[in-house]
Amino acid sequence: MRIAVDAFGTDGAPEVEVEGAVRASLETEAEIILVGDAETLEERIKAHPKHGNVRVVHAAERVTMDDSPVVAVRRKKNSSLSVALRLVRDGHANAAVSAGNTGAVMIAARTIVGPLKGVSRAAICQALPTATGSVAVLDLGANVGCTARHLCEFAEMGIAYSHHALGVERPRVGLLNIGEEALKGTQVAKEVHRQLSAAPHVHFIGNIEPRAIYAGEADVAVCDGLVGNLFLKTSEAAGLFLGKMVREQFESSSMSKMGAILARKALKAIKQRVDPNEYPGAPLLGVNGIVIIMHGSATPVGVANAIRGACVAFENRLNEHIRENIEELRKVEREMRLQLGIAQHA
Numbered sequence: 053m054r055i056a057v058d059a060f061g062t063d064g065a066p067e068v069e070v071e072g073a074v075r076a077s078l079e080t081e082a083e084i085i086l087v088g089d090a091e092t093l094e095e096r097i098k099a100h101p102k103h104g105n106v107r108v109v110h111a112a113e114r115v116t117m118d119d120s121p122v123v124a125v126r127r128k129k130n131s132s133l134s135v136a137l138r139l140v141r142d143g144h145a146n147a148a149v150s151a152g153n154t155g156a157v158m159i160a161a162r163t164i165v166g167p168l169k170g171v172s173r174a175a176i177c178q179a180l181p182t183a184t185g186s187v188a189v190l191d192l193g194a195n196v197g198c199t200a201r202h203l204c205e206f207a208e209m210g211i212a213y214s215h216h217a218l219g220v221e222r223p224r225v226g227l228l229n230i231g232e233e234a235l236k237g238t239q240v241a242k243e244v245h246r247q248l249s250a251a252p253h254v255h256f257i258g259n260i261e262p263r264a265i266y267a268g269e270a271d272v273a274v275c276d277g278l279v280g281n282l283f284l285k286t287s288e289a290a291g292l293f294l295g296k297m298v299r300e301q302f303e304s305s306s307m308s309k310m311g312a313i314l315a316r317k318a319l320k321a322i323k324q325r326v327d328p329n330e331y332p333g334a335p336l337l338g339v340n341g342i343v344i345i346m347h348g349s350a351t352p353v354g355v356a357n358a359i360r361g362a363c364v365a366f367e368n369r370l371n372e373h374i375r376e377n378i379e380e381l382r383k384v385e386r387e388m389r390l391q392l393g394i395a396q397h398a
Contacts (some may be wrong), residue, residue, distance in 0.1 A: 053366060055359050056136040056145035059088035060114040061152030062355070069151075070096040070106075072355020077104030079356070082363050085145055087111050089131040111135040116150075116349065121155030125163060127241065133157060137164040140341040143146040147342035147362035149333065151350045157343070158194055158336060166340040168371055173202045174338035175277070176345060177213055179331045180287070184268030188214045188223075190337065193281035200243035200384075203227070203274055205258075207248055208377035209337040210272035216368040217332070217361065218271075226260030226270035228279060234258065244274070251384045264279075290328050291326055329354030331363020337374065342366050 055076075059069040066088055073084040074097070083105045090110035097103050111132040133152050137147035137160050149167075150157050154176075162174060175191035188210050207225050214223035224366050226279065226364040227244055229237045234245050236259055248256040255269060262283060265273050275283065302312035324330055329351045333344040342365045344358045366371060 053363055054083045054085055055362050056085045056087055056108050056139040056148045056220060058136045058148070058150035058360065059086040059093055060132045061150045061346070061348070062350050066093055066096055068350060068352055071352035073106050073359065074100045074103045075352060075356040076359035077106050078102060080360060080363055082359065083107070084359065085109050085139065087136040087139070088114065108143065109135060109139065113264070115156045118152050119153060119156065121153055122312060124153065124156045124159045133160055134164060137161060137343070139158070141161065141165050141197060146366045149344045149355070149358045149362055151346035151348055151355070154193070154345055160345045161339045165343065168340050170375055171205055171209070171338040173198070173205065174336050175206045176334050176369045177210060177219060177337050178284070178334035181326050182266055182268035186331070187265055187270055188274055189273045189280060190282065191277040191280050192284050192334065193277045194336070195277040196397065198276040198363050200240050202246050202270060202351055203240065203244045203276065204381055205338070207236060207254060207274045207357065208381050209374050210274060211254065212370060212373040212377050213317070213335060213337060214271045216370050216373050217365045220271045222255050223271035224255050224257050224269070225272045226257050226264065226374055228265070228273050228275035228283065229259040229261070232259045232261065237284055247384065247388065248269045250388055251346065251381065253380050261335065273337065288345065310380050311352045331357065332364065333358030335365060337359070340371070342370065
């Protein structure tokens with residue numbers, strides 16, 4: 053198995069990507085292809101006496117966070133991002149991993165790798181911590197305006213990812229909405245509720261609110277990109293705020309500082325549980341290849357986990373299962389149209 057890594061995506065590139073690739077290579081059987089300036093990467097790899105099966109493919113350019121995604125993809129055809137995705141498209145790599153400009157990753161993946169057959173829109177998915185484990189949330193920002201069909205496709209892709217990449221036996225699917233009642237939300241939300249409720253192969257639990265997500269009541273949470281991105285960023289902001297409050301409280305007195313020392317192990321475990329670097333990146337589902345997006349602030353641990361996540365997704369034939377699920381969705385759509393036609397003629 054070969055995983056192509058855009059080696060110039062993180063804030064600490066390329067050291068972060070190189071160390072993460074070395075870690076992943078030593079812990080898995082995958083061949084890691086670091087894509088970027090060859091001279092720089094070869095020099096960084098030499099700093100690791102044991103670096104496993106890591107090799108370099110040269111790319112003369114890089115996409116920065118300041119680049120316009122569309123312009124970057126069109127003009128920087130030899131960027132580390134584009135070269136990594138072409139390796140996937142041409143069969144020289146089984147997956148691509150990047151912590152670069154998210155907009156550029158999405159556009160480049162759609163342009164170079166292409167859409168997955170039957171999928172209308174690609175969606176960003178990420179596993180987030182809950183009280184009982186984790187939940188796959190999508191879309192997290194790829195699509196602002198969505199139809200009912202788009203959201204139902206997101207549900208099917210989320211089910212495939214939850215089951216075949218995260219190991220959930222029968223994923224429970226919830227529609228992130230402003231209330232639990234079936235009639236809450238927009239007309240699109242009501243139609244999604246109706247379609248998913250009619251799909252026998254979907255374990256649909258209905259509308260859910262954010263607290264249900266954190267309580268672990270769903271394994272897949274579906275929403276459009278605007279709602280998903282706001283949910284993600286609000287969760288991150290709330291986590292930082294609570295962390296700041298806890299630190300201030302522990303530093304407020306000598307007794308509190310003593311309590312912090314005693315609670316150090318528990319606090320470390322909590323921090324690790326909510327650390328995005330401990331999760332397998334954010335797959336861009338719905339493109340014709342395995343593409344994993346990471347945060348720009350990813351650490352070597354985050355890079356290694358994203359690579360491992362890419363390996364699991366490829367080994368478990370994630371895209372094949374997504375296609376199968378989409379076919380099941382189309383059967384449900386046809387059945388519903390048939391029933392509607394019968395009712396209209398009755």
